[in-house]
Amino acid sequence: EVQLVESGGGLVQPGGSLRLSCVASGFTFSSYWMHWVRQAPGKGLMWVSRINTDGSGTTYADSVKGRFTISRDNAKNTLYLQMNSLRAEDTAVYYCARPLSVGVRGVIIDAWFDAWGQGTLVTVSS
Amino acid sequence: DIVMTQSPDSLAVSLGERATINCKSSQNILYSSNNKNYLAWYQQKPGQPPKLLIYWASTRESGVPDRFSGGGSETDFTLTISSLQAEDVAVYFCQQYYSTPRTFGQGTRLEIK
Numbered sequence: 001e002v003q004l005v006e007s008g009g010g011l012v013q014p015g016g017s018l019r020l021s022c023v024a025s026g027f028t029f030s031s032y033w034m035h036w037v038r039q040a041p042g043k044g045l046m047w048v049s050r051i052n053t054d055g056s057g058t059t060y061a062d063s064v065k066g067r068f069t070i071s072r073d074n075a076k077n078t079l080y081l082q083m084n085s086l087r088a089e090d091t092a093v094y095y096c097a098r099p100l101s102v103g104v105r106g107v108i109i110d111a112w113f114d115a116w117g118q119g120t121l122v123t124v125s126s
Numbered sequence: 127d128i129v130m131t132q133s134p135d136s137l138a139v140s141l142g143e144r145a146t147i148n149c150k151s152s153q154n155i156l157y158s159s160n161n162k163n164y165l166a167w168y169q170q171k172p173g174q175p176p177k178l179l180i181y182w183a184s185t186r187e188s189g190v191p192d193r194f195s196g197g198g199s200e201t202d203f204t205l206t207i208s209s210l211q212a213e214d215v216a217v218y219f220c221q222q223y224y225s226t227p228r229t230f231g232q233g234t235r236l237e238i239k
Contacts, residue, residue: 116175
């Protein structure tokens with residue numbers, strides 16, 4: 001059974017830092033791109049970041065670029081999100097999500113999200 | 127960035143009746159080389175993560191009841207629930223995976239009338 005378990009959320013003051021973790025099991029973690037998606041309380045879903053299979057390629061939403069860093073440890077089956085310079089608007093439930101890898105004309109794309117963790121709540125407040 | 131806009135924001139439908147949710151993308155998300163629309167639909171119930179329902183705009187995920195169907199192409203898409211059940215009360219999101227950043231619709235809240 002595919003499982004993604006996030007941890008590391010909590011209450012932090014504006015300007016502070018947190019590191020989120022997502023431990024994966026039930027699949028070959030090193031074969032999948034991984035993403036972080038967040039959801040502010042009562043709001044919709046916002047894509048945050050993604051990382052390729054070996055960690056050499058990362059992409060970020062403009063709103064977090066320069067403040068957040070995504071990384072992974074394939075030996076530990078763990079995805080991370082280092083969040084610095086946190087703002088009130090970063091308050092959200094953070095989900096790690098696994099996209100299905102799909103081959104299109106010889107190119108592998110990270111497509112729809114077929115597995116999600118339960119999420120970890122990050123609250124930025126003084 | 128591709129903007130995804132859903133309508134309506136909320137919807138109340140009687141049990142057993144049809145529910146239709148619309149999703150419009152600001153750019154064409156049909157990839158010509160494989161003739162596939164890069165669109166997925168998710169269902170989210172309170173306190174739970176999203177659950178995949180549909181991908182490639184119209185392919186049902188394994189285990190999803192066949193009352194759920196997806197349609198549309200290029201920029202206009204629909205999610206239809208043919209006969210609403212009580213367990214379908216949820217928020218529904220569309221999402222494009224044609225380009226990065228991945229973007230979601232704002233969500234449609236579906237309730238029982």
